[in-house]
Amino acid sequence: xxxxxxxxxxAYAGRRPASAFLAWPSVHRLHAExxxxxxxxxxxxxxxxxxxxxxxxxxxxxxxxSQIIPLLHxxxxxSISDEDSAAMLEVLSxxxxxxxxxxxxxxxxxxxxxxxxxxxxxxxxxxxxxSADAKxxxxxxxxxxxxPTAMTSIHQDAELxxxxxxxxxxxxxILRLLKGNEDVVNNCRAILSVCHGADEGSAELREYWEKFxxxxxxxxxxxxDIALAVAEFC
Numbered sequence: 574x575x576x577x578x579x580x581x582x583x584a585y586a587g588r589r590p591a592s593a594f595l596a597w598p599s600v601h602r603l604h605a606e607x608x609x610x611x612x613x614x615x616x617x618x619x620x621x622x623x624x625x626x627x628x629x630x631x632x633x634x635x636x637x638x639s640q641i642i643p644l645l646h647x648x649x650x651x652s653i654s655d656e657d658s659a660a661m662l663e664v665l666s667x668x669x670x671x672x673x674x675x676x677x678x679x680x681x682x683x684x685x686x687x688x689x690x691x692x693x694x695x696x697x698x699x700x701x702x703x704s705a706d707a708k709x710x711x712x713x714x715x716x717x718x719x720x721p722t723a724m725t726s727i728h729q730d731a732e733l734x735x736x737x738x739x740x741x742x743x744x745x746x747i748l749r750l751l752k753g754n755e756d757v758v759n760n761c762r763a764i765l766s767v768c769h770g771a772d773e774g775s776a777e778l779r780e781y782w783e784k785f786x787x788x789x790x791x792x793x794x795x796x797x798d799i800a801l802a803v804a805e806f807c
Contacts, residue, residue, distance in 0.1 A: 617660050619644060626668035634677020637668065641678070645695040646687035658697045665701035675705075675713050683717060683743045684736075699750050707756040714751065715760050715803070716785070717744035722802045723795040741802065752806060761806040768800035 621637040629637065644661060647653060653661070668674035682688050682698075694702075702710065721744060724737035751757045763778035765771075767786055772779070791799070 617644070617657055620660060620664055623664050623667045626664055626674055627670065629673070631673040631677050634668065634674050635681055637674075638678040638681035641665065641668075642682055642685050642687055645698055646691060653695075653697065661697050662701055665698060666704055669701050669705040669710060672709055672713065675710055679713070679717055679744075679747070683721075683740050683747075688743055689739055694746055694750060702747060702750045707751065707754055711751065711754065711756040711760055712781075714744070714748045715757075715764065718748055718802055719764070719785075719799050720789070722798050723789065723791055726794045726798055745802065748806065757806050761803040764803050765800055765807055768796040768803075 619640045621640055626634065626637050641661065641664065644653075644657075665678075668678050702714075718741060721737045721741035725734050725741065728734045728737060748757065759775055760778055760782070762774040764782050766773045766779050767782045786796070
């Protein structure tokens with residue numbers, strides 16, 4: 574399964590970068606290094622600074638994410654103290670306050686072993702997502718559903734299809750945190766219109782998503798799958 578996941582990520586890397594899905598081999602190398610750093614550290618010593626996650630570029634954000642994620646999912650089901658939660662919330666809120674931070678965090682999180690085995694999104698992450706600027710976060714969160722959903726039909730290998738489906742499900746969990754948000758509704762309506770070749774919803778958003786679909790050469794099968802994936806948010 575690990576080899577299949579790495580192959581899936583390599584396939585994402587071969588497509589034009591738009592969302593969290595970029596530089597996948599680096600993502601997993603950095604995540605492994607971050608996990609190792611976690612075990613060499615104690616408590617919040619592994620957290621990057623709020624200043625770093627506010628200003629660093631995409632590649633550095635990948636490293637920051639690999640340090641944060643193990644702290645969100647403590648081993649053995651241990652609970653996170655209120656003090657630690659507050660510290661992580663500050664850092665996550667800063668990271669999700671800019672495009673590079675959002676893309677870097679979710680590039681690692683959506684395929685991390687911790688998130689793939691967790692039934693629920695950690696509350697501190699959920700709070701950071703809900704408090705983020707929807708104008709920045711929502712289009713990227715939508716892409717993190719669309720891209721792996723499309724890959725489930727593009728891939729022919731069964732394991733790669735499964736990996737893409739799991740990543741899409743993880744992206745959907747994040748988007749559901751914002752379900753009912755006006756920006757989510759408007760973007761998903763525009764996406765649905767593009768999938769169906771309709772002219773409903775915002776013309777500006779339809780043009781944005783039509784260009785996105787064209788960049789990735791999504792065909793009828795991908796558009797059908799994407800329409801099913803976003804329908805619940807319209």
